[in-house]
Amino acid sequence: MSLAAPSNRADTHVFRYAQRMGRLKASAIRxxxxxxxxxxxxxxAGGLPAPELFPVVEFGRACQEVLAESGAAALQYSVTEGYMPLRRWICEYLRTSNSIECEPEQVLIISGSQQGLDLIGKTLxxxxxxxxxxxxxxxxxxQAFDAYEARYLNVASDDDGMRTEDLDRTLRQAPxxxxxVYIVPNFENPTGVTLSLRRRHELIQVCADHGIPIYEDDPxxxxxxSGxxxxxxxxxxxxxxxxxxxTVSKIIAPGMRVAWLVLPEPGLYERVVxxxxxxxxxxxxxxxxxxxAYxxxxxxxxxxxxxxxPVYRRRRDLMLQTLARAMPKGSSWTHPDGGLFLWARVPEGVDTQELLTHASEKKVAFVPGAPFWVNADVRNTMRLNFSNASESALVTGIERLGDLVKTHLARA
Ligand SMILES: Cc1ncc(COP(=O)(O)O)c(C=O)c1O
Known part of the structure; x- marks a missing residue:
């Protein structure tokens, strides 16, 4: 007997999916x-770092060292909290690079930041x-919070990040x-925008006034x-x-799936573990x-x-220059000081989701902006990654994108 007898009844009659699955959408990505x-x-489209920059040789050396020094322990089960020497290193790294003072006992190693989003959703x-x-x-x-059937209150951003005065009003009016409050303060995904220092202080104050914790996601x-x-x-x-x-995803490589949560508030760590x-x-x-070891x-x-x-800086600059040359009048885009993305707005009336279905004609891909908006129907935005393509591909790709938008506008 065949193990997987094909039956199109299985979907409807045997597997009765959890209600929450109805909220997990994958269509834009597909x-x-x-x-x-x-x-x-x-x-x-992807948020991919430049593969030619990955430290393949150095990481190979680190792997060899691990196997030589502690091969059996490295292949064994271990504690949920994470490898203590790595947690100590993270504390030192955060202290020197970010002025964050924390103890290794407050650091939880996770399998990518994406897991952190899931775990915090699950816990709270x-x-x-x-x-x-x-x-x-x-x-x-x-996507992660959707799986826990969250609802969202959205606060608009401008060039200085989340508008804290709107945040205060939103919190006062919250049902x-x-x-x-979940925030990506540096070079946000998808817009590339950074929360200003004044707004960081205001965010802390507003959240303290309302007694709401801040979840700072900083990949x-x-x-x-620049800046x-x-x-x-x-x-x-x-x-x-x-x-x-x-996470190490953007400072070393994403394939490692190693990231960390710092949970200084008493009690929370013990719940997330x-x-x-x-x-x-x-x-x-x-x-x-x-x-x-690396x-x-x-x-x-x-x-x-x-x-x-310097490699990413050049690619960002090149994308900005080429957009200025290639995109039709009425388009605009952010000018990020870092990160991997910028956010473009094409003339009203162009639906970037529909544009993508024609993208194969011009052989260029991007992420349509619509799924990033919450409680809003905005069709004419897109996210552009500038880290992954080579300089020449980047110029050609943006020229193709400009042609695609122009052709679409002419047809409209
Ligand atoms: C804001 C943000 N958070 C989390 C992640 C997931 O990162 P990781 O590779 O550590 O799972 C990404 C990846 O692009 C991201 O942009």
């Missing part, structure tokens, strides 16, 4: 994958709870007290190409009422040790970041 898989397509959110987010907001956070803070570094919200608030999260235990027992023992080499992480910055 459309993008269809386009990016076509040959010769230049893609600005009941169905129908409100989370305050930026608008537009990081799609991965919306019930939100559980969390991009170290990737700054002055700003202190993290967690550092400014001295960890009071904050959750801080960052069992949530993680239920999800995956622990982040890969081997990878955690390999990341530590990071413990003096100057290696900082040297790698220093090598990436």
């Amino acid at each position: 459309e993008i994958l269809k386009v990016t898989e076509l040959p010769d397509v230049i893609s600005f 959110l009941d169905p129908g709870d409100y989370v305050v987010i930026e608008n537009p907001a990081y799609l991965g956070a919306i 019930v007290k939100p559980k969390l 991009y803070g170290r990737l700054r190409y 002055e570094p700003l202190p993290s919200i967690t550092a400014l608030a001295k960890g009071r009422n904050t959750i801080y999260m960052s 069992p949530a993680k235990q239920a999800a995956d027992l622990h982040t890969s023992s081997f990878t955690q040790r390999a990341v530590y 990071a413990r080499v003096p100057g290696q992480v900082e040297g790698h970041i220093a090598d990436m910055l």
Whole structure:
């Protein structure tokens, strides 16, 4: 007997899906994958770092060291909280790079920041709870919180990030007290915008006044190409009422799936640990040790970041210059000081979701903006990644994008 007897009745009669699954949408992403898989397509869609910059040789050396020094332990199960030497390294890294003072006992190693979003959702959110987010907001956070049936209060952003005066009003008018304010303060995904220092202070004050914790998601803070570094919200608030999260994905490589939550508020850590235990027992023992073996080499992480910055800076500048040349009148875009993305607005009437279905004609891909907006129907925005394509591909791709938008406008 065949093990998987094909039956189209299975879907409707045997597997009765949880209600929450109805909220998990993948359609925009599926459309993008269809386009990016076509040959010769230049893609600005993913949030992918430049693969040619990955420290493959150095990481190979770190892996060899781990196997030689502690091979059996690296291949064994380990504790949910994470590998202690890595947690100590993270404390030192956060102290020197970000002025965050924390103890290793407050650091939880997670399998990518994406897992952190899921774990915080699992720990804090009941169905129908409100989370305050930026608008537009990081799609991965919306997906993670959607799985816990969250509702959203959205606060608009401008060039200085989330508008804190609107946040205060939103919180005062909230039907019930939100559980969390979630924010990506540095070079936000998707807009590339950074929360100004004044607004960081105001955010802390407003959230303290309303007794609402801040979840600071900071994957991009170290990737700054212009302007002055700003202190993290967690550092400014001295960890009071904050959750801080960052990752090796953008400073070393995303395939490692190693990230961390800093949970200084008493009691929270002990709640999140069992949530993680239920999800995956622990982040890969081997990878955690390999990341530590890579990071413990003096100057290696900082040297790698220093090598990436000029490459990404040039790509950002090139994308900005080419957009200015290639896009039709009535288009605009953000000018990020760092990170991996910028956010473009094309003339009203162009639906970027529909534009993407024609993108295969011009062999260029991007992420349509609509899914990043919450409680709003905005059709004419898109997210563009500038880190992944080579300089020449980047110029050609943006020229194609400009042609695509112009053709679409002419047809409209
Ligand atoms: C704001 C934000 N949070 C979290 C993540 C997920 O990162 P990780 O690779 O650590 O799971 C990303 C990835 O692009 C992101 O942009």
